[in-house]
Amino acid sequence: MPEGLIVKALSGYYYVLPDEGGVTIQCRARGIFKNRGESPLVGDRVLYDLTENGEGMVQELYPRSTELIRPPIANVKQAILVFSLAEPALNLQLLDKFLVHTEYAGLTNVICMTKLDLLDDSDAKIREEGRKAAKAIELYKQIGYQVITTSSRQDVGIVEVRDALANTISVFSGQSGVGKSTMINRIVPGLKLETNEISMKLGRGKHTTRHVELIHLENGGVVADTPGFSQLDFLNMEPEELGSCFIEFTKYAPQCKFRGCLHQNEPKCAVIQATEKGEIAQSRHEHYLQFLVEMKDRKRRY
Known part of the structure; x- marks a missing residue:
């Protein structure tokens, strides 16, 4: 039975690239997957059969090393989290939420800040946005993340992003309209992924990637180019697991007085003490607490 890699999923079809190369095979999935509550994902390694009409049938999925729900993809090693410095404005709370999900999935993270050219302006408001952006970039570098600032229009940072992608499987993810498809078009010569202008009225982009x-x-x-999205939930995570997804917390958490400390209002919490001393950024701890409330609200609803 031939083996291959699902490289695209669209309208109930899975496009499998055979291990021996050649063209992709358009496949359906066996009904048994639906009965099991499973679904093949882009990135899955599979066994498949060829059918009489020249298409194929996915028969078996190999075990996954990683899995993301939004975007739905398997076996990636690295997340390139793409956020714009302007249009739409940099949203650090959303960035932290993305980081929680990718850390929880066990991925290596690279933060890519786009549209650097839009901060090159004499306008006082834009200069202030530039100062805020510079502080944010320094913050995430200090935490331990690789941060690349880019401008697709000016070809700034494109080589660095391309180098970060070498010899690994990466997923591009981030809010709509931040320039993911534009960047991939610059990285891959001849590729023409659809792009669109930002909606100034809504402050976000239209979904140009639909699968x-x-x-x-x-x-x-x-x-992987993925549909942009602006909302994430915590359906598969427990409150006790959230702290480990803020990587700078892990240095202090073992020093907390209570085992299973949620770093919320517990006495002698080392994470809270580190935040008060400025060793952990106030914004990061505030976002952590916001996510904790979201998770507890979700548990009450379900």
Whole structure:
């Protein structure tokens, strides 16, 4: 039975690239997956059969090393979290929420800040946005993340992003309208993913990517362009697991007085003490507390 990689999923079809190369095979999935409550994902390694009409049938999924729900993709190693410095404005709470989900999934994270050219202006408001952006970039570098600032219009940072993608499987993810597809178009010569202008009225972009698809690079990397989205939930995470997804907390958490400390209002909480001393950014702890409330509200609803 031939083996392959699902490189695209669209309208109930799974497009499998055979291990031996060649063209992708348009496949359906066996009904048994639905009965099990399973669904093949882009990035899955599969066994498939060829059918009489020249299409295929996915018969079996290999075990996954990682899995994301939004975007739905399997076996990626690295997340490129793309956020714009302007249009739409940099949203650090949303960035932290993305980081929680990708840390929880066990991915390596690279933060990519786009539209640097839009901060090159003499307007006082834009200069202030530039100062805020510079502080945010320094903050996430101090936490331990690789941060790349880019401008697709000016070709700034594109080489650095391409280098970060080499020889690994990465997913591009982030809010709509931040320039994910534009960046991938610059990284992959000849690729023409659909792009669109930001909606000034809504402060966000239109969804130009409507499905998840793997794109192979010349440097041995594989990247996934995914639909942008602005909302994430915590359906698969317990409150006790949230702290480990804020990587700077892990240095202090073992020093908390109580085992299973939620770093909320417990006495002698080392994370709270570190925040008060400025060793953990106030914004990060505030976002952590906001997410904790969301998780507890979700548990009460369900």
